[in-house]
Amino acid sequence: MRVGVGLPGIVPGAEGDVVLEWARRADSGPFSSLGTIDRLAYGNQEAFAMLAAAAAVTSRVRLVTMAVIAPLRPAALLAKEAATVDRLSGGRLVLGLATGARQEDYMVAGVDGRGRGPRFSEQLVAIRSAWEEGTVGPRPAREGGPPILVGGSSGPAFARMARLADGYVHGGGPPRAFANAAARALAAWSEAERPGRPDLWGQAYFTLGDGGTVERGAMYLRDYYAFTGPFAEKIAAGNLTTSQAIVDLYRGYEDAGCDELVLLPTVASLDQVDRLAQVLA
Amino acid sequence: MRIAVLGGGPAGLYLAALAMRADPSHDITVIERNPPDATFGWGVVFSEETLGEFREADPKSYEEITESFVRWDAIDVRYRGETVRVGGQAFSAIARKELLGILQRRCAELGVALEFERELTEEDVRGLAGEVDLLVAADGVNSTARRVWGDELGSSIDPRSTRYVWFGTDFGLRAFTFSFRESEHGLFQAHAYPFDATTSTFIVETREEVWQRAGLDRASDEESIAFCEALFAEDLEGHRLLSNRSLWFNFLTVKHDTWHAGNVAFMGDAVHTAHFTIGSGTKLAMEDAISLAGAIERCGGDPARLEQALTYYELERQPAVERLQEAARESQTYFENVDRYAGFEPVQFAFNLLTRSGRIGHGNLALRDPGFVARVDAWFAERARAASGAGAAGQGVSATSPVQTSGERTPPPRRIAPPPMFAPIRLGSVLLPNRAVQAPVSTDAAVDGMPGEAHAGQLAEALTSGAGLVITEMLAVSPEGRTTAGSAGLYLLEHARTWERLLARVRGELSAAGGPPVGVAAQIGHAGRRGSSRPRREGLDRPLAVGNWPLVSASALTYAPWSRFPRELLPEELPGIREAFARAARWAGEAGFDVLEVNMAQGYLLAAFLSPLANERRDAYGGSPEGRLRFPLEVVEAVREAWPADRPLVVRLVAEDRHRRGLSLDEGVTAARALADRGCDVVHVHGGWTVPETRPEYRRFHLVPASDRIRNEAGVPTMVGGRIVTRDDASTILAAGRADLCVLDLPPP
Numbered sequence A: 001m002r003v004g005v006g007l008p009g010i011v012p013g014a015e016g017d018v019v020l021e022w023a024r025r026a027d028s029g030p031f032s033s034l035g036t037i038d039r040l041a042y043g044n045q046e047a048f049a050m051l052a053a054a055a056a057v058t059s060r061v062r063l064v065t066m067a068v069i070a071p072l073r074p075a076a077l078l079a080k081e082a083a084t085v086d087r088l089s090g091g092r093l094v095l096g097l098a099t100g101a102r103q104e105d106y107m108v109a110g111v112d113g114r115g116r117g118p119r120f121s122e123q124l125v126a127i128r129s130a131w132e133e134g135t136v137g138p139r140p141a142r143e144g145g146p147p148i149l150v151g152g153s154s155g156p157a158f159a160r161m162a163r164l165a166d167g168y169v170h171g172g173g174p175p176r177a178f179a180n181a182a183a184r185a186l187a188a189w190s191e192a193e194r195p196g197r198p199d200l201w202g203q204a205y206f207t208l209g210d211g212g213t214v215e216r217g218a219m220y221l222r223d224y225y226a227f228t229g230p231f232a233e234k235i236a237a238g239n240l241t242t243s244q245a246i247v248d249l250y251r252g253y254e255d256a257g258c259d260e261l262v263l264l265p266t267v268a269s270l271d272q273v274d275r276l277a278q279v280l281a
Numbered sequence B: 001m002r003i004a005v006l007g008g009g010p011a012g013l014y015l016a017a018l019a020m021r022a023d024p025s026h027d028i029t030v031i032e033r034n035p036p037d038a039t040f041g042w043g044v045v046f047s048e049e050t051l052g053e054f055r056e057a058d059p060k061s062y063e064e065i066t067e068s069f070v071r072w073d074a075i076d077v078r079y080r081g082e083t084v085r086v087g088g089q090a091f092s093a094i095a096r097k098e099l100l101g102i103l104q105r106r107c108a109e110l111g112v113a114l115e116f117e118r119e120l121t122e123e124d125v126r127g128l129a130g131e132v133d134l135l136v137a138a139d140g141v142n143s144t145a146r147r148v149w150g151d152e153l154g155s156s157i158d159p160r161s162t163r164y165v166w167f168g169t170d171f172g173l174r175a176f177t178f179s180f181r182e183s184e185h186g187l188f189q190a191h192a193y194p195f196d197a198t199t200s201t202f203i204v205e206t207r208e209e210v211w212q213r214a215g216l217d218r219a220s221d222e223e224s225i226a227f228c229e230a231l232f233a234e235d236l237e238g239h240r241l242l243s244n245r246s247l248w249f250n251f252l253t254v255k256h257d258t259w260h261a262g263n264v265a266f267m268g269d270a271v272h273t274a275h276f277t278i279g280s281g282t283k284l285a286m287e288d289a290i291s292l293a294g295a296i297e298r299c300g301g302d303p304a305r306l307e308q309a310l311t312y313y314e315l316e317r318q319p320a321v322e323r324l325q326e327a328a329r330e331s332q333t334y335f336e337n338v339d340r341y342a343g344f345e346p347v348q349f350a351f352n353l354l355t356r357s358g359r360i361g362h363g364n365l366a367l368r369d370p371g372f373v374a375r376v377d378a379w380f381a382e383r384a385r386a387a388s389g390a391g392a393a394g395q396g397v398s399a400t401s402p403v404q405t406s407g408e409r410t411p412p413p414r415r416i417a418p419p420p421m422f423a424p425i426r427l428g429s430v431l432l433p434n435r436a437v438q439a440p441v442s443t444d445a446a447v448d449g450m451p452g453e454a455h456a457g458q459l460a461e462a463l464t465s466g467a468g469l470v471i472t473e474m475l476a477v478s479p480e481g482r483t484t485a486g487s488a489g490l491y492l493l494e495h496a497r498t499w500e501r502l503l504a505r506v507r508g509e510l511s512a513a514g515g516p517p518v519g520v521a522a523q524i525g526h527a528g529r530r531g532s533s534r535p536r537r538e539g540l541d542r543p544l545a546v547g548n549w550p551l552v553s554a555s556a557l558t559y560a561p562w563s564r565f566p567r568e569l570l571p572e573e574l575p576g577i578r579e580a581f582a583r584a585a586r587w588a589g590e591a592g593f594d595v596l597e598v599n600m601a602q603g604y605l606l607a608a609f610l611s612p613l614a615n616e617r618r619d620a621y622g623g624s625p626e627g628r629l630r631f632p633l634e635v636v637e638a639v640r641e642a643w644p645a646d647r648p649l650v651v652r653l654v655a656e657d658r659h660r661r662g663l664s665l666d667e668g669v670t671a672a673r674a675l676a677d678r679g680c681d682v683v684h685v686h687g688g689w690t691v692p693e694t695r696p697e698y699r700r701f702h703l704v705p706a707s708d709r710i711r712n713e714a715g716v717p718t719m720v721g722g723r724i725v726t727r728d729d730a731s732t733i734l735a736a737g738r739a740d741l742c743v744l745d746l747p748p749p
Ligand SMILES: Cc1cc2nc3c(=O)[nH]c(=O)nc-3n(C[C@H](O)[C@H](O)[C@H](O)COP(=O)(O)OP(=O)(O)OC[C@H]3O[C@@H](n4cnc5c(N)ncnc54)[C@H](O)[C@@H]3O)c2cc1C
Pocket: B006, B007, B008, B009, B010, B011, B012, B031, B032, B033, B034, B041, B043, B044, B045, B046, B118, B119, B120, B121, B138, B139, B140, B141, B142, B143, B144, B164, B165, B166, B203, B267, B268, B269, B270, B276, B279, B280, B281, B282, B283, B284, B285
């Protein structure tokens, strides 16, 4: 299993130079990818812009969105942004897409949240066609475009993933939850009769440091997940705050068949990526 | 902290005791509407693994509880006049009254205030929550507190369709007993177990209709008892049934998104129930208590940290409870539909019952009771052997394949039998060495339908996998019937000749390498409106970039918004398609395939005819279910005619569309019956994909329930896949009579 790390720009208030330096350190560290999340009505940095910046200061790691809320953008725009980042990074983008769960994001975007599942399927097709046919340029760095991951935990989401994507991106949780989702993803994939198997990506939050740092991390998660009501506290409780917790989760995900696990920061300071690198080393 | 506990059942009392034990400075009151010694219900069962936790949580009550236990390790399944005993189960049980007595004493000893005979109203409960630091709602399945906070918790309360009544009886049964008794009104079952030397719990359950037909909806307590005593006289061995406010209920399945609202924490039956047939309600309630007491301890008496602590409690308990509820749901569904298995022989009936919830499989059961599983395996093997011999009288068997035999290869009976997956199965003249199936997916590598080296390689790999049957990718019956430009076909004589050479070569290699003979099935079909698509690795149902061919379907409806419009087939075109299927069947026979599979699934042409989502025809081939079935059945008849009579015909059938307006499983069962009547030997059960946006559920073994229904209601052998990975899974499904062949999804080598 490979391990990636999230970019700190997902945390509100992250400074630009911290994001860039973080990316540099990750590129020379034990990480295989740099990840972002996506929200609109929130203080995080925009996913593609952040990855474009990261592309400029890295040469090795893959750049992954976990995941961009696809229905908020027109498919042609998504295709163009993704192809651009793919070119800027020399073919290192992995495009994770999902429908997202926050009503506010749809509201501020002025996009109707109803029927987003079927619309998302159409977008997936449109993005691939745009890349292949060059209807919106540029062409991605690679033939056929970057790999597409699809997230979501409903039956229709798994079917959509199996029908049109190259892999599955999980929304986070204990290894057992990942294993469960992975089994569903594989079931959908084999039912769709797609060749090979889907790439399986996982994610988890971490905060390493003293009590104050850990509390800041927890506050970020409670805030970020406030829309889930009582679940915000559960997510905060699942935060990885010790090296042992990270190692345990790593093993659990590996056993569950995860191909790549991306650890997302909750505190935007450089010591976080360094501490994580130490744990992984 | 000031803690009020509503409800003095096992959940509330145990929580109060544990919390007090951890910190005697708490002020804890338990409020219970009943007097201390009035308890309803009889005995409760525990499994051994639970007990360890009780010991750690409070050794004193653990000791008292376990001293009162009766223990036994057998389950008796009584059915059709036979009792099948299965051992190695390690149960213990205690009278509910005894358990509550122990917990009440323990509470009193630790300084918990117990207020009996005080029933709180919704208003009282709301008020109480305002007065204390923590209110624990442990007031059982009809919880008053839940009525106050249910919306915040996200309640889902599902009354189930069977009726049950909780009796006792005045003698000690020797095993956990499941007894099935047929009355003139329908089937009744009893779940009974001892809980002390002279008393047993005796729960009677039946379907709502049966309950009404038997007049039990109007019966008095005495009449209900008299009815059940007469029906279960043999099980009761002359003893009486005892009532204790024993009324007939519908079981309520209770679930919640969240288990706490502000400073109110819910536990036990108030927040989750699991059907009594897995006997875990008290265990879950008491485990909740251990976790919640731990959470209270963790917040160190600081109400400000309560929210976080209650979150930990939920995080710890919810997944465990959900797993049990999942198992309970399977168990409940089993008992709701148990009539379906009325034709099973007792050993298989017992195996099916024991593996109903998905928690116990063939391997696991073999560890608990090796003798029983050996008996199941031997029974299965013997039946397979007998069936293999029976069909062997056939003649005119083509000698093209080593698995087509005339019967002399039938193995002798064995006392040490392989697990069911390795039992042979005879289908017509074909004897498959085992029941594992491999169905590799299309390589999209054919050129103009012609198979090549990629197909040979794939076939060779599948033939050496150890499976008893290998199914090819779908071979198109006409060029328009291809799914992608690289789909293989069986629409030119040259295709058939190439398959013949290819099969002979791969079989030759296999036997030269000493491999056992393996059956090979040609799967034939017509892609219909899913045709003319790009290679599968580029995503499904995307039209080709260039060189698209015209699509045909039952109606002119596109498959997906991004795919092309098909043309509606004219009635006069249908015979041509039927003939194309028949021709492919004939050629498949000539090429030396052992088995033929007709594709009537996955949204391809024949499935499109079947489904109201894809078939809006107004002629005789649409409309009613019979109309929609008409063309697919004509095809099957023509194929049966063209395919050698002694060789088996499989139909891959969409059993349900997984869509509100689509084919229901009821229709799937009807279709399966119609197929069997027309000479289909095996139904390969599939679901969904008729349209792209459906509501699939990719739970473990998600296709098995459909296979179970088709096999046991339509009475036709079935093949099933859907993420069956291990041979233990396959053997469990086969031994339980839920399918006859399993398509395995092997993990990559
Ligand atoms: C037929 C049947 C068989 C079962 N067999 C088993 C078995 O074998 N093994 C097993 O583990 N479980 C079994 N169970 C489940 C088990 O009985 C329950 O899961 C368990 O009792 C739950 O404990 P509890 O404390 O949450 O609720 P309860 O035991 O229901 O206790 C709730 C208490 O709250 C009191 N109360 C309710 N409302 C108020 C109010 N407003 N004011 C004051 N007091 C109130 C009630 O009087 C009651 O004493 C069975 C259940 C059924 C229906």
